Amino acid sequence: MLVTIALVVVLTVAILQSPASTRLGPLLVIAPALTPSFAGPRGTAAVGALTVAAGLLIALLRGGLTNGDHLAQLAALATLSMMIVLFTVVRERRNRQLARAQSVAEAAQRALLRPIPERIGSLQIATMYLAAEYEAQIGADLYTATRSGDGARMIIGDVRGKGLAAVGESALLLSAFRLIAAQHATLPDLASTLDRNVSRYLLDFAQTDSETAEHFVTALFLDIPDDAPVARLTNCGHPPPLLLRHDRVVCLDGAAAPPLGLGTLVADDYPDDTVPFEVGDTLLLYTDGVIEARDRSGVFYPLAERVARWNGCTPEALVSHIRRDLLAHAGGRLGDDAAAVAIRRTAGQPGQGLLGLL
Template identity: 50%
Template sequence: MVAIPVAWIVVISVIDVLAPPHIHLGPLLVAAPAITPSFGGPRTVGLVAALAVIAQTIIGVLRDPDELLSANHEAQILALVLVGASLVIFCVLRDRRARELAQVRYVSEAAQRVVLPPLPKRLGPLRTASLYLAAEAEAQIGGDLYAAARTVSGTRLIVGDVRGKGMTAVGDAALLIGAFRVAAHRRATLDELVAYLDRSVCWELMEPGEAGRFGETFITATILEIPDRSGQVRMISCGHPPPIVLRGGRPMTMSAARPAPPLGLGELADPRYHVESFPFEPGDLLLLYTDGVTEARDPDGTFYPLAERITGWTENDSDAFLDRFRRDLLHHVGGHLDDDAVMIAIERPAVHQT
């Protein structure tokens, strides 16, 4: 790539020297250092700018040997020096910004691995795949959350979405995940687990001295209990988008008949948690997600029609399904999400494998 601006300098210099006296092509030399930052760093830009200055000096000497350098050529040389110096400074600042951005990405990826690691590929007899798509270009984690815990008879999962954005939402998500991991093994029933999580959000996410500010922080969530043996999945929905079971390419939305309020509003609503159930048989695929999926818009403003898009998909492998799901969602929005999105695919194999 460096050969392009160098060749440009050589061509312009030769033509300018051989051209009639009234034709001056020297100002075109500025294009050489101007295009170099697109592929080169400060040193490369400085080298090309220096070559352009040398070329302009040679042109001036050869065209006006009697006067050595005319005022016009001196002005062009000064302009090349100023442009070259400005471009070098620009490249230094750009590279510094790139290093800072790389550090931010490294830290965010490390935080994600600690706070929100991918689900294990196997949870008892279940096969799982999880994906977090962050809306922020420089971050890999936001306010969406998920976690899983094994019990003696099955698997408990939570998927949720914290109200708000930024580092506060990340902290709230981390706290709820921690509370879930602690309590999922200890709470005998699903409604007891959800009541404990609601109290955790009400009290632990509240700022000191703000006992009267209930409702400021809340988290929509779906908590599920999937038995190891085929049977009914138990679920409590706290204002979260419903799971979808894909059976033979036909999606079935498992909407809660009696949804509970989001976690963190229990002190206001005094909820009585109602446990819903739905079948999840061998060969089925269970899809969990956050509203970053269903509220994703295409350039025309149309929401992503989840159930319609996955109708007819026959991928029973959770990884293959999630990969197709990700590509289809990003294609719908044109490659960029406006909100974080979590996607989890859970497969119950048709034949139990150890």
């Protein structure tokens, strides 16, 4: 505010000191034009009024209000100042509406993606979520975890679709997983049941929502027992996880079933892979928004290559590195939602972290 007030004073003095033939009066509009960049409607209106008053003073000292040029300049200053104030009012109103929308979206996202405990049994876990729609802060990628007998079960998935319909499908799958994950003996049984639930949901809404009819969900199911150094995987069309062991990064690119929601398979058709997962190993789960992020040259983000630099980091440090590096690669803006879950097996007690899931 002080800068624009000083600008009005300086311009007024300069105009009064300049020859009458030099028309510097229109420069006064610079002050109210600059004010909205750092002030609200009241401040902008105050500077606008000061500018009009300065124009009036100049007119009185330079020939009076009977001069047609002075009257035209005053009318222009008053009109432009009012238009700038009106613009500032509209901008402030939209900013408040956006802030309310972001607050609602953040609350919905917290309800949808409840934080996974940092520790479940002997597992250390860290997560990352970046929504492509930055203003909304909500997307359709999903992940969650729960205790199941003497182990932990997890899911990471990606709803293929946009808008509220995709968010609804994500909420449905997460809720169903949390309810029935511990009720199925194997991951293929769990995947088959969830496939039927998603297919039924899509069928119910297909007649009223043409976008929903085209949706499906890629998902990766993970079962990590407490008493065995292994992890069991069932992949339903999802990007394969990475295993970080010592100085190596291994892509666990095993068999994969079609995505959920197509309703074409029975339990026996789903893969049930078992991979070594020992103390000190880290599994990195992610959605395709990570590996399909492009830089300005159109190059995809080389996740496996970058992760190799951070092998040995804690899960929290690993996802923090990925977040910063991914945003830097994509120029600060992603074309799709991106999520990642890092899981490290430690020598901790199997029962730790159980209360965090209750």
